[in-house]
Amino acid sequence: MNDVSKWPAEARVSVVISAYAMRRWRLLLAAIESVQRQRPAAHEIVLVVDHNDELLARASSELDGVHVIPNEERQGLSGARNTGVRHARGQIIAFLDDDAEARSGWLAGLLKAFEDPAVMGAGGVAHPVWEGRPPRWLPPEFLWVVGASYRGLPLERAAIRNPIGATMAFRRKAFEQAGGFADGIGRVGRIPLGCEETEFAIRLRQIAPHSVLLHVPEAQVDHHVGADRGTFRYFATRCWGEGVSKAIVASSVGAEAGLASERAYVRRTLPSGFAEGIRAALRGDPAGLARSLAIAAGLSITTAGYLRGRLTLRGR
Numbered sequence: 001m002n003d004v005s006k007w008p009a010e011a012r013v014s015v016v017i018s019a020y021a022m023r024r025w026r027l028l029l030a031a032i033e034s035v036q037r038q039r040p041a042a043h044e045i046v047l048v049v050d051h052n053d054e055l056l057a058r059a060s061s062e063l064d065g066v067h068v069i070p071n072e073e074r075q076g077l078s079g080a081r082n083t084g085v086r087h088a089r090g091q092i093i094a095f096l097d098d099d100a101e102a103r104s105g106w107l108a109g110l111l112k113a114f115e116d117p118a119v120m121g122a123g124g125v126a127h128p129v130w131e132g133r134p135p136r137w138l139p140p141e142f143l144w145v146v147g148a149s150y151r152g153l154p155l156e157r158a159a160i161r162n163p164i165g166a167t168m169a170f171r172r173k174a175f176e177q178a179g180g181f182a183d184g185i186g187r188v189g190r191i192p193l194g195c196e197e198t199e200f201a202i203r204l205r206q207i208a209p210h211s212v213l214l215h216v217p218e219a220q221v222d223h224h225v226g227a228d229r230g231t232f233r234y235f236a237t238r239c240w241g242e243g244v245s246k247a248i249v250a251s252s253v254g255a256e257a258g259l260a261s262e263r264a265y266v267r268r269t270l271p272s273g274f275a276e277g278i279r280a281a282l283r284g285d286p287a288g289l290a291r292s293l294a295i296a297a298g299l300s301i302t303t304a305g306y307l308r309g310r311l312t313l314r315g316r
Contacts (some may be wrong), residue, residue: 004140009264012043012091013111013169016084018077019209020050024059026100027224032066034221038107043090048080064260074183074185078196090291097147100126100221102167104223105135110169110190110217115122119203120211121170123163124219125149135230137290141265145238146225152269160200160215161224161261170204174211178204195245220303225302239298243305244312251313270295 014034019028028047035045045061049056049073059068069087073079085093097101106124113122127147128134143150147166154160163169180205181196205211228234228305250259274295280288 002273008206011215012089013094013107013175014044014084014088014092015042015094015096016046016048016081016088016091016109016170016173017046017096017098017280018050018071018080018084019055020051020052020080022055022058022291024098025055028059029097030101031098032063034101034103036065036109037104038102040108040111040177042094042107046084046088048087051075055265074282078181078183081196083181085175088172091172092169093172093175094166095165095299097166097223098220098230099224101224102222103196103222106167106219106221109216110167113214113216114169116212116214118212119171119214120174120208120218121163121201121213122219123167123169123213124158124167124216125153126164126166126221126223129222129226130225130230131227134225134232136231136287137294138230138235139277139291139295139298141295142239143267144242145235145298146229147223147229148225151273152265154217156217158215160213160267161205162198164213165197165217166223168197174204174208174227178207195242195249197250199249206253208293215247235298236301239301243302243307244309245305245311246302247313251310266299270299 017028017031018033032045032047032137035042039124041303044067046069047059048069048071049059056068056070059066067087069083071080072083072086081095092111092114094107109124110122113119113184126148128143128146135223138145144164147164149164180200182199201213230298246259246262274292277288277290277292281292
């Protein structure tokens, strides 16, 4: 069946968007409108407001055609997504960040991946859209810091360990088998932790080993990046948070599964990026050296965060 617009009712898709801040209202409206433009259309849009009464009241009164609900769990992205899954009626549940806009064909691309019954989850590509000029010192290998796809990910359709959170979808069956997103890992407000989709995807594969998670390059979104995220301070904070989060993931699902992709990233992707930055500097681009130094700093800070996270967990 190739025409996803003619999929049966049991393949209907719910799109879950989580929001937490009034200051992102304009971006939230753009995210919702981008979903409403998708063809085939989503069965429903579920907006989960994360413990913000003012935002909940405004969204409930001003948004038409959107199912607005409060986060029923502890504050944070994991709880908000779990609430969305509980209230969603589709058999496929897609997730879009509140500061991302889905490009044409986003939903069709995700849905097409599920034509294969073995596919339990799919993810796409997130392009950074900077507020102002993007920092030239930021290496493309570290675009995950700002929630965007980074160098080292597949360029074509391929099996992956986990999708990127800004553009992903899972069968409802995946949550029935593996439970929800783990509490205590995902972002809480502006605290830059993460990896909740990584932990969930690994846990799903451990419970259902024959499940396939698929990278779908045509499922693309534009992920807005505020000027405050273009600083080295944010870069360092996010790297530290990623290291801490990876320690939690490794303790939950095992270091072998939790760090397999990271080992390949450190062995191949980062050395290649470091060398490329040096070559660019030798050709007269001073930002090339800055990118190489940022790769070294990012790896060091992330590793330090991981070690601190491991020590903290052992002390509990």
